[in-house]
Amino acid sequence: xxxxxxxxxxxxxxxxxxxxxxxxxxxxxxxxxxxxxxxxxxxxxxxxxxxxxxxxxxxxxxxxxxxxxxxxxxxxxxxxxxxxxxxxxxxxxxxxxxxxxxxxxxxxxxxxxxxxxxxxxxxxxxxxxxxxxxxxxxxxxxxxxxxxxxxxxxxxxxxxxxxxxxxxxxxxxxxxxxxxxxxxxxxxxxxxxxxxxxxxxxxxxxxxxxxxxxxxxxxxxxxxxxxxxxxxxxxxxxxxxxxxxxxxxxxxxxxxxxxxxxxxxxxxxxxxxxxxxxxxxxxxxxxxxxxxxx
Amino acid sequence: xxxxxxxxxxxxxxxxxxxxxxxxxxxxxxxxxxxxxxxxxxxxxxxxxxxxxxxxxxxxxxxxxxxxxxxxxxxxxxxxxxxxxxxxxxxxxxxxxxxxxxxxxxxxxxxxxxxxxxxxxxxxxxxxxxxxxxxxxxxxxxxxxxxxxxxxxxxxxxxxxxxxxxxxxxxxxxxxxxxxxxxxxxxxxxxxxxxxxxxxxxxxxxxxxxxxxxxxxxxxxxxxxxxxxxxxxxxxxxxxxxxxxxxxxxxxxxxxxxxxxxxxxxxxxxxxxxxxxxxxxxxxxxxxxxxxxx
DNA sequence: TATTAGCTATATAAAAAAAGTATGGAGGTC
DNA sequence: GACCTCCATACTTTTTTTATATAGCTAATA
Numbered sequence: 262x263x264x265x266x267x268x269x270x271x272x273x274x275x276x277x278x279x280x281x282x283x284x285x286x287x288x289x290x291x292x293x294x295x296x297x298x299x300x301x302x303x304x305x306x307x308x309x310x311x312x313x314x315x316x317x318x319x320x321x322x323x324x325x326x327x328x329x330x331x332x333x334x335x336x337x338x339x340x341x342x343x344x345x346x347x348x349x350x351x352x353x354x355x356x357x358x359x360x361x362x363x364x365x366x367x368x369x370x371x372x373x374x375x376x377x378x379x380x381x382x383x384x385x386x387x388x389x390x391x392x393x394x395x396x397x398x399x400x401x402x403x404x405x406x407x408x409x410x411x412x413x414x415x416x417x418x419x420x421x422x423x424x425x426x427x428x429x430x431x432x433x434x435x436x437x438x439x440x441x442x443x444x445x446x447x448x449x450x451x452x453x454x455x456x457x458x459x460x461x462x463x464x465x466x467x468x469x470x471x472x473x474x475x476x477x478x479x480x481x482x483x484x485x486x487x488x489x490x491x492x493x494x495x496x497x498x499x500x501x502x503x504x505x506x507x508x509x510x511x512x513x514x515x516x517x518x519x520x521x522x523x524x525x526x527x528x529x530x531x532x533x534x535x536x537x538x539x540x541x542x543x544x545x546x547x548x549x550x551x552x553x554x555x
Numbered sequence: 556x557x558x559x560x561x562x563x564x565x566x567x568x569x570x571x572x573x574x575x576x577x578x579x580x581x582x583x584x585x586x587x588x589x590x591x592x593x594x595x596x597x598x599x600x601x602x603x604x605x606x607x608x609x610x611x612x613x614x615x616x617x618x619x620x621x622x623x624x625x626x627x628x629x630x631x632x633x634x635x636x637x638x639x640x641x642x643x644x645x646x647x648x649x650x651x652x653x654x655x656x657x658x659x660x661x662x663x664x665x666x667x668x669x670x671x672x673x674x675x676x677x678x679x680x681x682x683x684x685x686x687x688x689x690x691x692x693x694x695x696x697x698x699x700x701x702x703x704x705x706x707x708x709x710x711x712x713x714x715x716x717x718x719x720x721x722x723x724x725x726x727x728x729x730x731x732x733x734x735x736x737x738x739x740x741x742x743x744x745x746x747x748x749x750x751x752x753x754x755x756x757x758x759x760x761x762x763x764x765x766x767x768x769x770x771x772x773x774x775x776x777x778x779x780x781x782x783x784x785x786x787x788x789x790x791x792x793x794x795x796x797x798x799x800x801x802x803x804x805x806x807x808x809x810x811x812x813x814x815x816x817x818x819x820x821x822x823x824x825x826x827x828x829x830x831x832x833x834x835x836x837x838x839x840x841x842x843x844x845x846x847x848x849x
Numbered sequence: 850t851a852t853t854a855g856c857t858a859t860a861t862a863a864a865a866a867a868a869g870t871a872t873g874g875a876g877g878t879c
Numbered sequence: 880g881a882c883c884t885c886c887a888t889a890c891t892t893t894t895t896t897t898a899t900a901t902a903g904c905t906a907a908t909a
């Protein structure tokens with residue numbers, strides 16, 4: 262049994278005669294007779310009653326007709342769905358996001374989801390090191406990180422924006438109360454809560470560099486592993502912190518606030534990072550195209 | 556897209572390599588490569604990532620694999636169900652039954668149903684003429700009648716049993732109270748309720764013949780179109796009747812009872828009647844085989 | 850009654866498709 | 880570096896499928 266036989270069979274069933282089917286199929290009549298006979302032989306079943314004015318389906322033939330129509334329907338949708346999967350309209354997109362990239366990630370994902378609503382989204386929030394591990398194992402397709410990660414060798418990245426570092430403080434630890442900006446010299450000896458310097462976050466090193474240029478090294482009272490914890494420590498009054506402006510803006514109810522630091526230019530760059538492989542699934546390709554086009 | 560292509564594709568997906576599939580399929584490797592390429596060309600989709608140690612399904616390939624497995628499964632069940640329909644395990648069996656054949660019909664149908672439980676049964680009770688009309692139109696497959704129908708020309712029939720005619724009466728009309736049997740002479744001038752003589756029922760004529768041989772013609776006070784009505788008229792005291800013994804036995808609560816008539820041998824033969832066509836459906840063939848084997 | 854038209858089945862030749870053979874390149878492994 | 884496995888390509892052979900021609904059958908028609 263093969264598709265051609267079923268195709269001929271269906272055409273004959275619809276036309277009510279073999280010669281009629283031969284006209285609709287643009288195929289001579291004997292081949293159709295022959296393929297029908299082969300099909301009947303294989304099934305061991307008479308599918309048509311032959312008369313001199315056409316053919317009529319037997320009960321078994323009707324059964325086969327019903328089912329073969331269903332099968333051809335399935336066949337068409339099968340080909341379509343395969344093409345759709347290839348085009349990235351269906352599938353899974355698995356992303357990792359660090360705490361401070363939630364805003365930019367969700368807005369980009371929202372845009373993606375409007376174009377590809379059928380794609381199943383998997384999003385994981387975590388520390389950059391953990392996310393990079395998952396990316397390496399192929400469990401995630403792309404990551405929203407901050408630039409300058411040490412481990413991005415072999416990975417591709419795309420900068421999604423710029424986020425200036427600002428001083429974070431609560432009223433009790435403000436080193437320049439009443440001023441709109443803080444001179445960097447005012448930070449000498451001020452207790453600070455910073456992201457740990459051996460972290461994967463690139464701007465940690467930039468920050469230390471800027472302080473060194475100003476002639477001091479920061480008085481770090483607490484090394485934080487992630488920005489939410491740094492926010493909490495600053496809010497608890499352990500000291501001031503340095504964070505991307507947008508991270509603080511994402512906590513509107515918090516008593517913590519930021520001020521720019523004069524003559525200080527360290528910046529954080531949100532980036533999308535992915536494996537440099539030519540064998541991406543359609544979903545991932547489309548997502549990366551979108552990310553690279555905006 | 557082709558049956559063979561999907562077959563090769565599935566084998567490659569399962570084996571994880573083209574050469575592996577060539578071993579399981581007992582086909583050389585190049586044809587498989589070629590059919591795969593044709594399939595990919597037609598779909599416009601890359602189904603496998605080729606490496607030097609085998610091939611790996613792409614996302615689209617996985618999609619096709621899932622669906623093609625489902626399709627092969629459907630194809631198998633399709634062939635099976637067609638064979639089952641042909642064998643008479645599935646389908647419809649439409650039967651007509653006259654009032655007096657209900658017993659024999661249900662018992663035969665019960666036996667049939669135990670062997671072919673999936674067959675949908677349609678049973679219609681009615682007058683023999685109506686049933687024969689439906690049989691002629693192909694709306695019924697076979698009928699349970701009584702023998703000697705005038706219209707059974709071109710039909711085949713099988714006798715299912717013998718049912719002696721007996722005199723039916725109620726206590727008020729018993730022509731020989733206290734006797735176990737009635738001499739036929741005792742029926743002269745006795746009011747009778749009989750099936751109408753121009754009916755299709757064969758034994759109506761036999762009955763009149765027996766009376767004529769006894770030297771009288773029956774005093775028919777009521778001509779009945781069917782046996783239930785005759786039963787009712789007898790029960791209502793209009794007169795005695797002649798009915799097959801089993802018909803009366805089928806009304807156990809009735810005050811009506813039968814007695815044999817001496818020197819009277821008219822009999823009724825329950826028969827199964829069907830169209831003498833070689834193009835019966837499987838169900839009908841099996842049913843007729845069963846009826847003819849018992 | 851003979852004829853014609855329309856259908857299916859069969860035989861044979863032609864065309865198309867698929868399989869097999871031989872070979873080369875790519876990427877590991879010993 | 881030799882060797883092995885795997886996939887792709889070029890080419891030949893085999894198989895399958897199609898087309899052509901024809902015959903048989905039945906029903907309608909002149």
